[in-house]
Amino acid sequence: MTASAERTEHDLLGARTLPGHAYYGIHTLRALENFPISGAPISVYPELIRALACVKQAAAEANAELGLLPEAKRRAIVAACAEIRAGALHEHFVVDVIQGGAGTSTNMNANEVIANRALELMGHQRGDYQHLHPHQDVNLSQSTNDVYPTALKLAAYFGISRLREAMAYLRQAFADRAEAFADVLKMGRTQLQDAVPMTLGQEFGAYAVMLGEDEARLGEASLLITEINLGATAIGTGINTHPDYAHVACRHLARISGVPVSTADNLVEASQDCGSFVQLSGVLKRVAVKLSKTCNDLRLLSSGPRAGLGEINLPTTQAGSSIIPGKVNPVIPEVVNQIAFEVIGNDLTVSFAAEAGQLQHNAFEPIIAHSLFKSITHLRNGCLVLADRCVRGITANREHMRAQVENSIGIVTALTPYIGYEQATELAQDALQTGRSVYKLALAKGLLTREALEEILKPERLTRPRKFVPLR
Template sequence: MAQVRTEKDLLGEKQIPADAYYGVQTLRALENFQVSGVKTNFYPDYVKAYAIVKLAAARANGEVGRMKKDRLAAIEKACQAVMDGKYHDQFLTDLYQGGAGTSANMNANEVLANIALEMMGKKKGEYQYIEPHDDLNMGQSTNDVYPTAIHIALILHNDKVMKEAQLLAQSFHKKGDQFNHLLKMGRTEGQDAVPMTLGQEFHAFGYQLDAAIDAMRKSEAYLYEVNMGATAIGTGLTATPGYAEKCSAQLAKITGKPIHTSKDLIAATSSMQAFVMYSSSIKNLAVTLSKISSDLIFLATGPRTGIFEINLPALQPGSSIMPGKVNPVMPELMNQICFKAIGNDVTVTFASQDGLLQLNAYEPVVAVAIMESQALFYKSMPLFRKNCIDGITANEKVMQKYIERSVGIVTALNPVLGYEKTTELAKEALEKDKGILELIREKKLLTEDQIKKLLDPAAMTGQQKK
């Protein structure tokens, strides 16, 4: 028979596996919320964030003279162990849970308390020495610990997501340099427009990503403001004066980020604005990457009856029935990630608007939504970069053919021939299936020198020296 220990709470006694670091409230959560199968430890940064918050709180309580030195020392060691990646298998609560995150907070309190007890030479469950509520939750409430832990987790992972996004943007810029000499037709509303270079097109992809990354960096600042010290609703009941500011200072020291206490703890406890703002920047990244992915799919259509200006790397056979078909699987994957992230942002919006009065009980689904989006982008962007963008090649002859056949270059002749004349040329070229240059030469409207000057690639694409 498996060894157990007995723990009790408000509702009665429970048998806990003797080797478990979690306690009775975690066990109740495991019984109540078996929903998604996705546990807190699915996101290592989330577990680490709890340890960071509890470490900062313990040190702050020590500074204000409330926590005993021997208990503080043991709690510090326990938190550091979790921050180093140990004991993550004990953070078991389902990410979906009622109670505004109470189960997740108590899971952290119980695990850290029992780790600390062992470090003091005591047994698990000997809470007379270190107690999950009185010591690990000292001067705290789930209502300030839980959102702060989510803030910290998102900050930690945002650095990783932005790094991958930057590498992807750099890949687009490298392709932009590689393709900068290749003239092609630009298109607006799916129709031929005016010439550009393939390099300009890829640099534009890169700059769009640069802007999305900048928005993520700026929105991270909203997460720096935390409500530690708010306790239940923002009034600070049970927290020692001076604790809140010291806790934020400790968070800043541990993370290396400018974490600070909110100016209004009641507002910070009831409002989800920080999550809404940050989630919006993730959605913006999704919209940007989805648009780019769709453009790449369009540019690679073919090979015989599509645009076919670029080749995407062939990664796998594309059809179980059509021989020789190869599909744009990486842009398709990225599009699906983007669709999911956009949907997650909608979830954040609905959950954020629906919290009642002094607390939003739907923070768990907000945490799930944003962390999932971060994780999906973190894992998919390097695949997109390595398996797609880095291997793209250009079909120069195809692009040259389109340039020669397009009526779009007629726009460059407006300054000399006038809008009315060039419109007639465009119409005639389409009706007779001829190129613009072919008609100009037939009608002797311009000399070869004039044609060369007006249709100079650098001039047409805005790259002439000034």
Template sequence: MEQFMNYKSEYRVESDSIGNKEVPKEAYYGVQTLRAAENFKITGLRTHKEFIKSLAEIKKASAITNREIGILNNDVENAIVNACDEIIEGRLHEEFITDPIQGGAGTSMNMNANEVIANRAIELLGGEKGEYSIVHPNDHVNMGQSTNDVIPTAGKLTALKLIPKAIFQLKRLQDTLKKKSEEFNDVIKMGRTQMQDAVPVRLGQEFAAYSKVVGRDIKRINRAMESLTVINMGATAIGTGINAHCEYEAKIIPNLRKVTNIMLNQSEDLVDGTQNIDCFVEISAALKACAVNLSKIANDLRLMSSGPRTGFGEINLPAKQNGSSIMPGKVNPVIPEVVNQVAFNIIGNDTTISMAAEAGQLELNAFEPVIFYKLFESIETLTHGVNTFVDNCVSGITANDKRCKELVENSIGIVTALCPHIGYKESARIAKIAMKTGEPVRDITLKLGILKEDEVDKVFDPMAMTEPGICERKLVNK
């Protein structure tokens, strides 16, 4: 027991349907929480602090609702509300000792909250912990509720609190990429497809594209967040509302809105709202799409900065730390690398969330604990990963203009610009000569006398090659 809290060796005896058990006398948690802590030693972690606060908010709103209905007396309601407020403020979190991954569809987490709140409320009313005749975890704190509406609602509330922090960082990234696109607007570089030279592109265009895709990710996540605002409080066990007062369903949502300051809505069908948790699949999918895009951007930055002497060397990433314990002076792209790893983790979490959601049976999904564990991890690692991406990488990127120009001028890919003027076949002939001799495409075109020098200058104008507008240029050789 000492592994959970450093309590003195004094105990109180509590009982549940399994039997009697000694609980540390000073503990606010009770017998059901202790059994869960002993049964589920899985991650070595504890319940997320925001999830704890969300549970307390639900219990507070429920106590207020039950008092308004007239089935909970004022003294007990006030004590429960005050205990919940303490938890919402960050107190008693050490009493939430259940592992994030647990059997029982989250009953252990729900009972952990019920017991801690009940015992604190008992103290506030002048009693001793464990005197459940004063405030009972199930009869009073859990009144009108079930694990099956409390836990999914707490998961949604927690995600709704965490996601705005991720969106804030994504907006910072979007803005920083946009600024870089403007800064690099005049830098012409070689575009590549399938890792082979293609046609010229402006470095600013590439960064503008990165900014756009991050913007789409923000929109996707915001859309997915809307489904999280629909909750099933009042459903109790399976959506039929058994054991909840007939007025509870109508009053709980307005009260929970006030407590959380979140615009929540009741599920149109509480059986559906209890059976199906596709909203978590949806938000996870949006996070995964974002992770995929961020990883692709990180890949590009690693490639463009590769070298610095023997790679592309088109951009410079900020040097953040030594890159090797054996090679002096080596600096690695550590920030893009960590963004890649964050993305891999989120993608893996999405698979776990998808499988857990699919595994639901009949009226309930028993696997919400692992869904929340992985979802919260995805949101938070995304938040922190993007934060370091902006501050320690993207904002400090510089361009190697000279190197970019050199690669464009020596590329065979610019021969594509000749096609509208001399045709594909003749352009391919020049490309083959360039590959064989190593001569620049421009010099070969002039040497063969296919175009005049002023015409070649127009065709190979770097800026013109990066913008639509062929209809505005005269075809020199139809």
């Protein structure tokens, strides 16, 4: 139906005029006025909007199954929710992501948009709530206190799935480079000092393994957020619900969302406990810390090009200086570092917000949601950018690295089983003081024959465990 230019709605504070085209209602309008905080509407997180529609559809299906919601209303609500899940009407989810009221404004925004779209589908005007009401019908058997955390968990589950896909993509980029660099000999370092030889492939392979470990940890964390409190209503007692509602709604929600949700054993506990969000945030911090460490390495290994380590070359993506001609900076690793710093800060925010809950509820779940979704979204984007605009284009300065190995003091470690620790130490000191190579000094001192030295210092002997037989 064609919407009127304006419409009037009422709440406990009085009447307000809304634009006729708006699918949201008076409660959303008041939230818009009360919370001009971040400038970011909840629709910046599409997975949250999808999750809210899943919860509302599951509630309508459960209420109808239990004889509490007429079939015509069920059909209209389900159809409206299906459209929202498919991406429609997200621009009408307008309340700020940071809001007081424990998410009530988000829940009301969802109720009003779904109700007004459902009214249209039933042949009525938006705002004609006598036929289908946002709170009496769309919010039937619900409270913000069970809808909002359930939607947050669904949205986080959706987001984690996408983040893990991006991490797997980045992991494969590192694995591909590891394979390409499998024969590239270089010096490993500990405390930024020369250690022993390794291959560049081993170095990049370790980055791939680190990502794989964190993918697994995220999978574990995602299972913790599949326990929901839908049906708890205000504080977990289930007031205003049918005795079977919680389990019926959970069954429908699992089917609609594709997420293996389960009803918490104790809904009073589940309604006040934000532990699963704290756990998830901690795992996201773990991902960020390790990803940032990897980017630190990439920046260090590519430092130079002539006065640094200069072992690898990152792809040139943009000019690096407005004053130094030709300078190129490692901007892609740098932006991922900054994402990591943000995620670490977000984890602290989640921790404080979870701790600040009082008695039977936590009023600070909106900032928990905002922090988690920022972390998930930015980490995902960072992984994709790092893979495509950096890792896949990295090249190795093979001869430079091999020369460093041949001139290093660290290769004396490979001689220790044959000449002993004391002689190896003396050899290393002599090499450092004279500037001569370990190889030439060992040969000159008659410690080993040329044939023995060449056998011991083969790259394949230097970079993996090998059986050895002492020469004396």
